[in-house]
Structure formats: structure tokens, C-alpha cells
């Protein structure tokens with residue numbers, strides 16, 4: 657059964673609803689150019705109200721040390737998602753579990769990247785779109801994903817309630833990550849889509 661991360665959380669109501677539907681992780685975007693950007697204060701306030709066993713994920717795109725520390729100093733629960741061009745040494749330097757997002761550019765060598773980011777707790781695979789670091793709403797060719805991997809793989813990019821069943825059946829990822837596919841408007845979740853997405857993601861399991 658795939659775990660589910662609902663990303664782009666900007667308010668407590670959406671966070672608690674996603675958890676009630678079975679979300680395993682919630683993503684908070686600290687990239688100021690994103691329409692889903694939340695301030696460290698708002699995000700840490702939401703995190704302080706989350707029940708146990710739900711992981712808050714702090715998403716950064718080539719952020720400064722100061723910006724990262726400003727967020728993670730607010731709670732010991734944070735896991736970091738690096739979604740830019742961060743190097744392995746930088747990702748590991750915070751002493752906090754981290755996920756490295758790789759954007760599936762046609763010439764990306766996944767074997768090399770998995771080796772480089774061996775200190776990551778998981779690798780997230782997202783669609784590549786020039787000039788856009790993430791949240792593109794676009795899928796990529798899932799056939800490019802390795803069938804076996806020592807590292808947990810999180811599938812992202814253009815997932816929706818319509819394609820999530822096919823995605824989990826075809827890829828069998830450790831987890832799936834969605835942002836735009838379950839929104840009413842940018843930064844506000846659509847409760848029907850969130851519930852439907854999580855139910856479908858968790859309904860299929862490899863025998």
C-alpha cells in the first residue's frame with residue numbers, strides 16, 4: 657500500500673482533513689515564488705497542532721542555510737524535501753532526515769543520482785519542466801522509474817484522483833505525493849479530491 661503525502665498545505669483545516677482521510681505526510685512549501693508558499697510561523701503553528709505519526713515535510717528550492725534553519729528550528733518533527741539543485745553535502749549538513757527530489761530531465765542518470773544522494777531517506781521523482789522547479793501538474797514517463805531500488809521512491813508530478821490508481825499499479829512506489837491535483841484553487845485543497853485521491857492510493861497493494 658502506498659503512503660500518501662499531501663503537499664502545498666497552507667492552513668490547518670486542510671491539514672486536519674487530509675490526516676482524517678489517511679495522509680501520512682503533509683508538505684509545506686517554503687519557496688517564495690510558489691502560490692502555495694507559507695511562512696515559517698504559519699507552518700510551525702500548524703505543525704504544533706498535528707497528531708503523532710504524521711510527518712511534516714518542509715520543501716525548499718535552493719534556500720539559504722538561514723531560511724532552512726528558520727523553519728526547522730520551530731519543531732523537531734520536520735523532515736526536509738530539497739526540490740532544487742542542492743548538493744548531497746548541503747542536504748546532509750542539517751542533521752535532519754531529508755528527501756531529495758529529482759526532476760526527470762531526459763538526460764538525468766538515475767543510477768548516478770541515487771548513488772550521490774545515498775544519505776537521503778527517500779528519493780522523490782517529479783516531472784521536469786524547464787524553468788519551473790516543481791508543482792507543474794505534469795506527469796513524466798513512469799517507465800523510466802527503476803523496478804527495484806534500495807531507496808524508497810516517492811512518485812510525484814501531475815498525480816490526480818483520475819490517474820492515481822494507474823500510477824500505484826504501474827510503479828508500486830513507497831509513497832505518492834500530490835499538490836495541484838487535489839486543489840480547489842492554488843493553496844486551497846478540494847476535500848472531495850483529497851479524500852478520493854487518498855482512498856484510491858491506498859486501495860491497491862502489490863501481492
Ligand SMILES: O=C(O)c1ccccc1N[C@@H]1O[C@H](COP(=O)(O)O)[C@@H](O)[C@H]1O
Nearest residue numbers: 663690790791792793812813814835836
Ligand atoms: O507545489 C509547489 O508550488 C512547488 C513549488 C516548487 C517546488 C515544488 C513544488 N511542489 C512539489 O512538486 C511536486 C509535483 O506537484 P504537482 O502534484 O504536480 O502539483 C510535488 O512533489 C510537490 O510537492
